[in-house]
Amino acid sequence: MIRVLLVDDQELVRTGLRGILRAAFGFEVVGECADGGEVATAVEATAPDVVLMDVRMPFTDGVQATVQLKRREGSPPVLALTTFDDDQALAGMLRAGASGFVLKGVPAEDLQRAVRTVAEGGSWLDPAVTGRVLATYRSAPAAAGPAGPDPDLDALTGREIEVLALIGRGKTNGEIAAELFVSEGTVKTHINHVFTKLRLRDRAAAVVFAFDHGLVRRSG
DSSP: OEEEEEEOSOHHHHHHHHHHSOGGGTEEEEEEESSGGGHHHHHHHHOOSEEEEESOOSSSOHHHHHHHHHTSTTOOOEEEEEOTTOHHHHHHHHHHTOOEEEETTOOHHHHHHHHHHHHTTOOEEOTTTHHHHHHHHHHSOOOOOOSSSOOOGGGSOHHHHHHHHHHHTTOOHHHHHHHHTSOHHHHHHHHHHHHHHHTOOSHHHHHHHHHHTTHHHHTO
8 A cells, every 4th residue: 555645635536536536546534734834844753755745735835845845854755736837836746855746637647657656666747747847946046066067868878768757757766677677776776877967866867858958859
C-alpha cells in the first residue's frame, strides 16, 4: 500500500480523493489536513509515502507548507494538486521542492499513476501545463549558488546524461536502474554526480534542466 496524506481545505475535494486513492487500487489515505499549517505534525504522526498537497489554501498555502516540510530530514515527496491556470503557484511549488504537479479533474487513473510515481521517487509534470509552468519557474531569480559560469551538459559523462534524461521523463530510481541494467545504488551515485556538477538543488530542478537542454524531447 502507498500511504498518502491529503492536504486540501475543501472537504468535498478530499472526499473525492479518498474515493480514488483507496485500498482496491493500492493506496491508503493515512491522514487529512485542511490547511498547510497542519502538514508537518500530520507527517510526523502518519509517516506517509507521499503528500498530495493543494496549492491554494486560506491560511498556510501549499508553497509555504512544502518549504516547511522540506526543511525536515527525510520528509516525504510532495505532489502539488491544483487548477489549470495556476502557473505561478505551481512554479513556486517546484522551487519549494515539490516533485511535480497534477491538475484537479484529471482522470482517476492519471491521478493514481502520478501519486504512485512520486511515492516511488519519480517526478510528475502534468503535460497540459508543463511548458507554461517551466517558463514561469525559469523566470524567477535563481537561488544564490557557487560562483562561476552556468554549467552545461559538457560537464557530464555519457551515462550521467542518460540518467538526467530519464529523470526528466519522470522515471524513478528503480525504473532508471532497470532501463540501464545497473543497480539502484549505481543510479544514486550518478544522480549525486549530476546534481553536484550541474549545481542542482533537487529532482525538480533536474527535470527543468533536462527540458531546457532538449533531453526529454530527444528521449521521446
